[in-house]
Amino acid sequence: MAPRTRKPERRTEALSRERIIEAAVELLDTAGEGGLTFRALTERLSTGAGAIYWHVANKDELLDAATDAVVTDALALKPARVPGSPQDRIRAVALGLFDAIDAHPWLAAQLATQLSRGPSKSVTPRILESIGQQVRALGVPESRWFTATTVLMHYILGAAGQNAVNGRAHGPGVNRGEFFNAVSAAWKQLDPDDYPFTRAIVDQMRDHDDRAEFLAGIALILAGITAGRSRTP
Structure with missing residues (x-):
């Protein structure tokens, strides 16, 4: 009697865009941007390249989606739900991004790329909104909203990114x-x-202490913002 050959196991989990992005984040965390290839994804997901291309057109789109997913998770706790003052909520946003960048070594470079080359994509408005709503709640004049918010955003991303680089x-x-x-x-x-x-x-x-110094920088910026609330530009 001829031995029976074992049929390959069928995937029970339907492949989705969310699962592809999750696998992409895992690859980026372990192998960096260079390790994120469609071949590596097909092996990790036990599927064919065509199934992945059905959901994601190319690597750039995949990197954008992975960046957006991680930032969304980092900002999952809506600032409005954080107890305390607008300053407390800004610190919560800052620490969420600080920890995300520290946990994902590739994220700082991708955020810099999106800020400079793709500010119309979802990540930049998402971060601006999380910080800007609290800047407005501080009573900052509308003519200063952009300056105050972008100064905070660039400090948060720059300092967190440098900390992540230093750590590695x-x-x-x-x-x-x-x-x-x-x-x-x-x-x-x-x-x-x-x-x-x-x-x-x-x-x-x-x-x-890296974390304490990071928060001290936030405090310095917030002190300058609140001190200048009543001043005209």
């Missing part, structure tokens, strides 16, 4: 404390006449 630039097995000890030792060797300020902040740099 040390290399595997390098302790954060050891890294900053080495940097502080190098700064202390700088010429005191040429670099008096840099030498003066060595201890602050070495002992700083």
Whole structure:
């Protein structure tokens, strides 16, 4: 009697755009933008390329969709539902994006790309709205809404992105404390006449907490915004 060959298992889960985007995020997290290919997706999803192209036209669309999905999750807690003041809600938005960028190494570059090349896409208005509604609630004059909101947005994305880069630039097995000890030792060797300020902040740099410094920056910006509420441009 001839041995029976095992038939390949049929997928019980219908392939959807949402599942494709979820798999794309997983690939981006583990392999980076270079590892996100349609071939890798077909292997992860156990499907054919045609099934994926039915939902997503190309890699650029896939990257945009993955970026939008992660940002949407980061901002899932609507600022209006956060208890406290508009300042508290802005901090909640900032920390949501900070944590998302820290968790997804590829996100900072994609956000920068969308802000510069695709501001009409959904991500930029989504972030602007989350921050801008709270800027308005602070009582900022309408003529200052754009400036105040974009300053906050660029600080949040820039500082969070730099933090994420710093966290991975040390290399595997390098302790954060050891890294900053080495940097502080190098700064202390700088010429005191040429670099008096840099030498003066060595201890602050070495002992700083990334999250606390990030929130301190938010507080500085908010202090400037609230101090200038009644001023004309």
